[in-house]
Amino acid sequence: MGRMPADHLTDGEWYQLATEFPDGNSAVRLGLRLELLRSEGALKDWWFMRKAPGWRLRLRGADIAAVHRAFEELMVARWWPTIYEPETFAFGGSDGMGIVHELFCADSRGVLDYLRQEDPGIGRRELSLLLINALLQAAGLDWFERGDVFARVAAIRPSAYDSRMDELATDIRFFLLVRIQPPAAFAAPWFAAFETAGRLLGEAAAAGRLERGLRAILTHVLIFHWNRFGLSATTQGILAHAAKTAILPRD
Incomplete structure (x- = not known):
């Protein structure tokens, strides 16, 4: 199983991907696939924010190889890892x-x-x-x-x-x-x-x-x-x- 590189993990569990979609339907389909991965145990949880040119996707406890395969199968235009910096102070610690x-x-x-x-x-x-x-x-x-x-x-x-x-x-x-x-x-x-x-x-x-x-x-x-x-x-x-x-x- 593919796991995240340690230098891309936040708090030992969160992995962030910047994504770009060819259309809005691709984003909705990706959400369905992520839920399937969650039900299969390849992903603990996930959430997103809209940030041009697509989403900032935050994944917790992910089999990153399985996530990347899903991106490839759904023909997501582009995706690349970035560092997730939680706004811990803004949300009260x-x-x-x-x-x-x-x-x-x-x-x-x-x-x-x-x-x-x-x-x-x-x-x-x-x-x-x-x-x-x-x-x-x-x-x-x-x-x-x-x-x-x-x-x-x-x-x-x-x-x-x-x-x-x-x-x-x-x-x-x-x-x-x-x-x-x-x-x-x-x-x-x-x-x-x-x-x-x-x-x-x-x-x-x-x-x-x-x-x-x-x-x-x-x-x-x-x-x-x-x-x-x-x-x-x-x-x-x-x-x-x-x-x-x-x-x-x-x-």
């Missing part, structure tokens, strides 16, 4: 990073499950708001604390002007107030993962095990999720500003 890694793996599977649905029954922006709200509520944040998380995101994304901002805020307020439940069966494990991560982060914060504020950590989780879901920085800014306006209306 080793405890927070461990919780977030588990969420990122589940979120990656959820995003690709969504993209495989012929008719998911809900738009990606609306679904992401439901997932984020599940995360923030499970973390123990009250209504205004949730507004603060969205305000933090809005502050680091492009200035969001939209003539329909008040209308958007009203629409988004509905998704932030509805009872948390998966809108479709395929999304049930996805929601469970967001709720579990929120609860564990909230418990870690309460116990003093995080090295950064809970809302600061959740802000980064939200940005990483929107990246995986394929929302542009401009769209992220509009959504975050509208959600902030819905929760923290202007005087």
Whole structure:
């Protein structure tokens, strides 16, 4: 079995590949193949971020020869190893990073499950708001604390002007107030993962095990999720500003 070169491993288990795909369908097919490798024991887990020209793919406990064979069979355009540098401080230290890694793996599977649905029954922006709200509520944040998380995101994304901002805020307020439940069966494990991560982060914060504020950590989780879901920085800014306006209306 092929294993990763030691100098490309992070924390003794994570291996990173930069990838370039000929088309979007190739990325979805790769996700299916990685799940097959996981079921066969050739891969413990995996997650991705979108970064031009393709993905940054993080693999845990991988048989790298099996992964490379999958890339070749799926005709991935290019792939090459790079060094994975976890944003451990941004996610509150080793405890927070461990919780977030588990969420990122589940979120990656959820995003690709969504993209495989012929008719998911809900738009990606609306679904992401439901997932984020599940995360923030499970973390123990009250209504205004949730507004603060969205305000933090809005502050680091492009200035969001939209003539329909008040209308958007009203629409988004509905998704932030509805009872948390998966809108479709395929999304049930996805929601469970967001709720579990929120609860564990909230418990870690309460116990003093995080090295950064809970809302600061959740802000980064939200940005990483929107990246995986394929929302542009401009769209992220509009959504975050509208959600902030819905929760923290202007005087």
